[in-house]
Amino acid sequence: MATLPTIVVLISGSGTNLQALIDATQQGQLKAKIVAVVSNRQKAYGLERARLAGIPTETVSLKKFKDQGKSREDFDNFVGQLIDQYKPTLVVLAGWMHILSPRFLSHFPNDNVMNLHPALPGQFDGAHAIERAFEAFQQGKITHTGIMVHKVIADVDRGQVILQQPVPILDTDTLEDLEDRIHKAEHELIVKGAQVFLDQLASL
Ligand SMILES: Nc1nc2c(c(=O)[nH]1)N[C@@H](CN(C=O)c1ccc(C(=O)N[C@@H](CCC(=O)O)C(=O)O)cc1)CN2
Numbered sequence: 001m002a003t004l005p006t007i008v009v010l011i012s013g014s015g016t017n018l019q020a021l022i023d024a025t026q027q028g029q030l031k032a033k034i035v036a037v038v039s040n041r042q043k044a045y046g047l048e049r050a051r052l053a054g055i056p057t058e059t060v061s062l063k064k065f066k067d068q069g070k071s072r073e074d075f076d077n078f079v080g081q082l083i084d085q086y087k088p089t090l091v092v093l094a095g096w097m098h099i100l101s102p103r104f105l106s107h108f109p110n111d112n113v114m115n116l117h118p119a120l121p122g123q124f125d126g127a128h129a130i131e132r133a134f135e136a137f138q139q140g141k142i143t144h145t146g147i148m149v150h151k152v153i154a155d156v157d158r159g160q161v162i163l164q165q166p167v168p169i170l171d172t173d174t175l176e177d178l179e180d181r182i183h184k185a186e187h188e189l190i191v192k193g194a195q196v197f198l199d200q201l202a203s204l
């Protein structure tokens with residue numbers, strides 16, 4: 001039987017997108033095996049989601065590195081080495097809230113790192129994208145927002161887009177309404193995007 005492609009997922013928070021990936025691999029919708037979950041926050045609930053699914057977890061701390069007088073690049077190199085141990089087919093950033101330096105990316109010359117971002121290409125790069133989109137809508141600057149999964153390069157949220165999807169904003173929306181709509185859409189897109197990317201990597 002052919003071996004499944006493997007995925008390492010990086011998280012920082014609740015892990016609802018990780019849960020979507022876990023569910024999809026268990027239901028056969030995503031033909032892959034999640035072999036490790038790495039979090040840069042010890043209390044991230046996504047770690048519990050991984051444990052409940054029997055997936056090995058790793059926790060890393062930039063603060064510990066800085067307390068030891070080490071650099072952000074040293075930290076990124078450590079995270080890259082940690083992931084290298086698993087030799088994953090694909091690395092997925094699912095709410096990983098840390099900008100990765102070229103030192104990290106040097107571990108992945110095959111460009112097999114994917115990020116989920118709650119905005120459309122070039123619209124609201126970086127953190128707090130949903131809040132910024134909601135504010136822009138209220139100011140009449142945009143009529144809708146969206147989500148995307150893209151390849152990870154040094155330039156944050158500017159990597160080649162793998163999949164993108166518009167998400168409507170309603171005049172009656174609160175920020176929470178928009179967040180809920182976006183998160184629901186993300187849970188589908190991250191699974192589809194991971195499968196598309198795995199298929200692309202397999203065809204190389
Ligand atoms: N080199 C890259 N690194 C990362 C990318 C990327 O495309 N290239 N995507 C991000 C994910 N992300 C948006 O999708 C994102 C996450 C966090 C930040 C940010 O400003 N982080 C701050 C710390 C914020 C915090 O700890 O709350 C920081 O790193 O100083 C920007 C974009 C993941 N990394």
Ligand SMILES: NCC(=O)N[C@@H]1O[C@H](COP(=O)([O-])[O-])[C@@H](O)[C@H]1O
Binds near residue numbers: 018095
């Ligand atoms: N810039 C990166 C970024 O904002 N990522 C966002 O973090 C959330 C993680 O949720 P989760 O922990 O429930 O999966 C998701 O909304 C994801 O788009």
